[in-house]
Structure formats: structure tokens, C-alpha cells
Amino acid sequence: MENDLLRWFRETLPSHKQLVLGAGDDAAIIQISEGKQLVATTDMLMDGVDFRVGEHDPAQIGHKALAVNLSDLAAMAARPVAALVSLCLPRRGGEELAKQLYTGLTELASYFNCAIAGGDTNSWEGPLVISVTVLGEVQAGREWRRSGARIGDQILVTGSFGGSILGKHLTFYPWNVEALWLAEHLEVHAAIDVSDGLSLDLSRLAEASGLGAAIELERVPIHPLAEFLAAQKSDGVTPLEHALSDGEDFELILAVDPSHANGFFELHPEWRRCLTPIGHFVESKGLWSVSESDLKPLVPRGYEHRLDP
Amino acid sequence: MENDLLRWFRETLPSHKQLVLGAGDDAAIIQISEGKQLVATTDMLMDGVDFRVGEHDPAQIGHKALAVNLSDLAAMAARPVAALVSLCLPRRGGEELAKQLYTGLTELASYFNCAIAGGDTNSWEGPLVISVTVLGEVQAGREWRRSGARIGDQILVTGSFGGSILGKHLTFYPWNVEALWLAEHLEVHAAIDVSDGLSLDLSRLAEASGLGAAIELERVPIHPLAEFLAAQKSDGVTPLEHALSDGEDFELILAVDPSHANGFFELHPEWRRCLTPIGHFVESKGLWSVSESDLKPLVPRGYEHRLDP
Numbered sequence: 001m002e003n004d005l006l007r008w009f010r011e012t013l014p015s016h017k018q019l020v021l022g023a024g025d026d027a028a029i030i031q032i033s034e035g036k037q038l039v040a041t042t043d044m045l046m047d048g049v050d051f052r053v054g055e056h057d058p059a060q061i062g063h064k065a066l067a068v069n070l071s072d073l074a075a076m077a078a079r080p081v082a083a084l085v086s087l088c089l090p091r092r093g094g095e096e097l098a099k100q101l102y103t104g105l106t107e108l109a110s111y112f113n114c115a116i117a118g119g120d121t122n123s124w125e126g127p128l129v130i131s132v133t134v135l136g137e138v139q140a141g142r143e144w145r146r147s148g149a150r151i152g153d154q155i156l157v158t159g160s161f162g163g164s165i166l167g168k169h170l171t172f173y174p175w176n177v178e179a180l181w182l183a184e185h186l187e188v189h190a191a192i193d194v195s196d197g198l199s200l201d202l203s204r205l206a207e208a209s210g211l212g213a214a215i216e217l218e219r220v221p222i223h224p225l226a227e228f229l230a231a232q233k234s235d236g237v238t239p240l241e242h243a244l245s246d247g248e249d250f251e252l253i254l255a256v257d258p259s260h261a262n263g264f265f266e267l268h269p270e271w272r273r274c275l276t277p278i279g280h281f282v283e284s285k286g287l288w289s290v291s292e293s294d295l296k297p298l299v300p301r302g303y304e305h306r307l308d309p
Numbered sequence: 310m311e312n313d314l315l316r317w318f319r320e321t322l323p324s325h326k327q328l329v330l331g332a333g334d335d336a337a338i339i340q341i342s343e344g345k346q347l348v349a350t351t352d353m354l355m356d357g358v359d360f361r362v363g364e365h366d367p368a369q370i371g372h373k374a375l376a377v378n379l380s381d382l383a384a385m386a387a388r389p390v391a392a393l394v395s396l397c398l399p400r401r402g403g404e405e406l407a408k409q410l411y412t413g414l415t416e417l418a419s420y421f422n423c424a425i426a427g428g429d430t431n432s433w434e435g436p437l438v439i440s441v442t443v444l445g446e447v448q449a450g451r452e453w454r455r456s457g458a459r460i461g462d463q464i465l466v467t468g469s470f471g472g473s474i475l476g477k478h479l480t481f482y483p484w485n486v487e488a489l490w491l492a493e494h495l496e497v498h499a500a501i502d503v504s505d506g507l508s509l510d511l512s513r514l515a516e517a518s519g520l521g522a523a524i525e526l527e528r529v530p531i532h533p534l535a536e537f538l539a540a541q542k543s544d545g546v547t548p549l550e551h552a553l554s555d556g557e558d559f560e561l562i563l564a565v566d567p568s569h570a571n572g573f574f575e576l577h578p579e580w581r582r583c584l585t586p587i588g589h590f591v592e593s594k595g596l597w598s599v600s601e602s603d604l605k606p607l608v609p610r611g612y613e614h615r616l617d618p
Contacts, residue, residue: 008408013415016424018390028426030391032446033342042442043429044395081327082339086353086440092617099317106322115325117337120352120440131395131429131440133351137341 021145027072027136029143037143039078039136043068047127051170053090058097060170061130062104068195069134070112071174071250075193077144077183078136080112080176085119088129097128105132112176142183144191149209149255153189155279156261159251161198162226162242169248178274179252186264190255197302199244202253203287209255214288214295215279220244247303255281330454336381336445338452348387348445348452352377356436360479362399367406369479370439371413377504378443379421380483380559384502386453386492387445389421389485394428397438406437414441421485451492453500455517458564462498464522464588465570468560470507471535471551478557487583488561495573499564506611508553511562512596518564523597523604524588529553556612564590 020029020037027041045068047053051061066083073080085105089098098121109116114134158175174193182188192205198220206213217240226242256264258280265272279290288295329338329346336350354377356362360370375392382389394414398407407430418425423443467484483502491497501514507529515522526549535551565573567589574581588599597604 004404013411013425014419016391016422016426019424019426028391028393030424030426030444032347032390033345036342038341038347038444040391040393040426040442040444042393042395042427042440044397044431044438044440046397046431046433046435046438048435049431049433081341082325082337082349084337084349084351084442086351088353088355088438094617095313102322110323113325115328115339116322117325117328117339117349118351122353122355122358124355124358126355126357126435126438129353129355129397129435129438129440131351131353131438133349133393133442135339135347135349135444 027076027078035140037138037140039073039076039138039143040133041069041072042131042133043072044129044131046129053097053128056170058100059104062101063108064170065130065132066105066108066134067172067174068250069132070114070176071193071195073134073136074174074176074179075144075191075252076138077142077179077188077191078138079180080114080134080136082115082117082135083109084117084133086131087119087121088126089121089123090128091123091125094123101130144183144188146190146192146205146208148190149205149211149281150189150257151211151281151283152258153255153281154258154261154277155202155213155215155281156254156256156275156277157198157221157251158274159249160221160223160243161194161249161251162223162239162246163229164223164225164246164248166225166229168223168225172250174250175252185268186256187260188254188256192253194249194251194253196247196304197245198249199287199298199300200302203300205253205255206281206287207285209281212282212284212286212288213279214282214290215298216290219276219278221276245301336385336387344449346447346449346452348382348385348447349442350378350381351440351442352381353438353440355438362406362437365479367409368413371410372417373479374410374439374441375414375417375443376481376483377559378441379423379485380502380504382443382445383483383485383488384453384500384561385447386451386488386497386500387447388489389423389443389445391424391426391444392418393426393442395440396428396430397435398430398432399437400432400434403432410439453492453497455499455501455514458499458514458518458520458590459566460520460590460592461567462564462590463567463570463586464511464524464590465563465565465584466507466530466560466587467583468558469530469532469552470503470558470560471532471548471555472538473534473555473557475534475538477532477534481559483559484561494577495565496569497563497565501562503558503560503562505556505613506554507558508596508607508609509611512609514562514564515590515596516594518590521591521593521595521597522588523591523599524607525599528585528587530585554610
């Protein structure tokens, strides 16, 4: 659904003089002053979809609501500045819930030196909904976009993938600090954060760049929780399949020239621990798995919001 | 509820170097570059509270979701630049609903030359929720705040009040164009937009300025819909009471030195049609009605989101 509607948005929404980059990337870019660009992103989280009130710690829910937005700024190499928080609170117990949400929100905001600039607090008979908007800044032309990958670029990923639903989706710290550092030390051609699944978001980055992506499956870093989930569920879904298709990893995918990547790892060997090459970008559009230099089609899988007609 | 929680926010939320003005006004002000300030505001609207899907035209719902945010920027004399739109769509029929919402959104955005910069589109089993964030800009120090009213300032209001629930709340055009013009031609000490009711929002402006507000009740401009509503309901609530307490008028309240106001009206007599003096600010805190130069206490009334413990 998101893809169809996004396409419709792109075709329908009018352009604007100050809108450097609109719908379709991790965040929007707005020209506010010469040289400096405003980066804005928003994510809405709903009880029963993104978390469960009564089951999850409200402070962690607040943490997540901000963290998913910060992750979008990390994917653009933009520095977070301020957040706006809108709440639909269930009428019963809403005030106490709001305060607990804000405990998690403000702790994470302080960690990344991001102001909480305001918001809107409402109540209703329905379940909790949190909508967070984060504003950041980046020097003009220095942002990472989805659309800059080149043929032959290495696919680098942070961290490891899969099994986030077992708890990591509520407690993860996005890669903002590292992304700002990388933007100074590594020539990144394109980037995206993995919110809906490694294979799905990688295919989105490749599509935005007009390329295909070829994954060496044995190189995909698998999170211990993915191993645990596969063992626990014993439904035949392998840890690798979890790593490729589970949503909410909030790792980054970067496109980097292989010679730059090699030079970078020689200078900064410690980065090998949290940045893994898992393949490269190819001319043939689509997603591929590499086996003995052959490309086999791979179906992108991940989380998409479903809508019925 | 909003007042209690807002107080808690003000006491709890940490300050930030780039946050010129945080929670508690119509919008937040963020320092992005020298001289120019970013103004950010967000409002969340819910099915069954702010509109009714199935009863109201979805294009009008989209219009309203953006208009209420633009009104916050009008109240700060900030120029709208871009909007972000987050949706919780009911799964059934959600895509068609989204497109209709966007028809109203984009029409209004174009009217005010405001980009729709992106957003987040989700689906769930619950009712429609729309969260819109609008970003604008204002020269540093040129914004209108709630806190600048002075003793003796005239209370000027745009338009007329009451009965908005009969339809105006879905179709109104906020005062953005006029506010930007007024900011150039009239020395405004303080401003607020009336979202929750004239008497309630006036008392908020007065409180933020550390003053009281005295209304000459016979001067309050009553909207024809307030007359109609009073006649229709025949529950004893007068048109004036509707004008004082109905929410969602989205008119502006301005605090202006009376001699400036007089000079302004002489130069621009056409403004008498849409800008009405209804009283003045006084030293005694609280809300008052003026009758033959006596001040009688007046209870601020309006819409507040209710939360149960």
C-alpha cells in the first residue's frame, strides 16, 4: 500500500520553491536559509500495531516513537534539532500514560540533544496513537538520499538483522551519532534506514537509484534474536529469512564505492564490527542473491501497511 | 486537561540552545539560521472528536486538518512553508479515503503556497486519525507571542464567533495572509488563535501576559451560525454564550495599543469590517466583563480534552 500511495503522492503533490526533496525519501528537505537545509520527518505509531499498551512499558513506547523518527534523520545524515509530539490518549488513565511516555521520549531526546519543542495532546475513547515529527539540519548538498547509489557500489549495513519484535524495536538506539561521523569520514552515495525489512528497504534504495541490488546471503549479519525467534517458532522460517524480512531493525544501508570502503576499513578497523558489506549494486533492476557469481532473483519481503478497497 | 499537562510539560521538558520558544504557545520557535526562525506546530484530529467520517466530506476533513495548523502560524505571524501529514487509515476503504483527504489538503496548501513535504501513511482496524505538522518562518524577533500584551492594550478580534460546529469548522480559511500583512502595518503586542473558545483562549493569552482581560460583551461579534444554533437548540444558551464558549472559530485575538489601533483604523477603514475591538487588558488577573466601567468576573469556557484518572 505505502508504495502505491507514495507513487500517487509523488504524481499529485505540487512542487514548491523551498522544497528540495519531497515525499518518497526517509525525510523531506526544505530550504530555509542559504547553505543550511531543514530536514523533516514524521512517523505515527498506533496501539495494537506498533506496540501494545498494557503489555509494553509506556516509557519504551515513548522511546520508540521518537527513535523511529531519529532513525530517518540518521539515514539522511542530518543532525536532529527538535521534535514535536502529538498524542491521542485513551481517556481513562491518559494523563499518567502521557507522563510515562514522556519519560522515555525526553530521555532519548536529551541523549541526542534534540529539543522537544511542543505538540498536541488529545483524548478520545479509542486506543493510544502517537505521532512524532523530528526536525533536523544538514549542510546543503551534504545529505544522504536513497537515489545516489552507483553500479558496483558496495552495500554496507550497520548492526544485524531480524527478530526485532522480541523487544529490540522498543529499545533500539538509532545510528544518529555514527551517521554524522560517517558523513565526515566516508563518501556515502546513498542511504536508507531499515524500518520495514532489510530486503524490502534495500530494494527501495535500489529502485530510487535506478539500479538493482545483489546480496551475498551468507554475509547478512543475523541478530541473535532472529536465531532465537526461528528456534522458538519452529515454523520453518530460517534466521536468515527473519533477517531479510523482519521489520523494525532500524539499521542503516549505505552505498559506498568499494575502493573507498576498503580504504576506510584500513584506516578505521574498529568499524568492521558494526559495518558489514553484504553485496553490491548492479545494473539489472530488482533484488538478487549472489551465488557463485550467478544472480538469482530474490523477492523483497517486509512489512507493508495493508489496505482493503 | 491540556492546561495541567502543558504545565507539567513546561516544568519537565529540558531547554535547548536552538529552542527559542517551546511548549505553551501556538507554535514552537526554533533557531535554524541567523536572523530567520523556524516556526513549527502540530495538530492531531480524530474521527468522532474533530470530524465524522461518513457524515463529513473527506476533502473538507483534509482541509480542516491543515487549516487548524495554518491558523497556529497565523497567530504567530509566521509564513507557512511546508506541511507533513500522518494518517491512521481505517483498513477498509482507506486508500480512497486518503486520496479524498489529500484533495482538500493540497487545495488549501496551494492556496497558501505551503508545500506538502511528506508524512507517514498507516492503516489499522481503528478510526481515522490525521496528524499534520506545519513549518513556517519568521524574522527573528518579529513573531507574535501570547505573552506580550500590556495593560490598557485593546483586545482586537478578527471575524465573528460561535456556531462553528454547524459547518464552519470544516471549511474556514485561516487568517495567514492577513496576519502577514498586519505584521507589517500594525504593532501587535500579543496574539492567539481561537481554537477552544473565545473566552478560554483570551484568558490563556491574558495569563501568558501576566494580565487580566476585560470584555465589553455587547461588542463581541456574533457569527450568524451562533444565532441559528441558539434558535435551533432552544436550550437557553444565548448566541453571545455560544460566541464566548464555542470552540473552533479559528479567529485571531490581538493585543494592540489603543492609540495605534485608532491610527490604524483611520488609515485603513476597511479593516473595521473584520477587526473588532471587544475590550482591553487589565492588571487584575482573570477574565472580566465590563459593565458601566465595573468589572464583573467572567468564567472562561470552551473545549478542553477530558481525561479520567
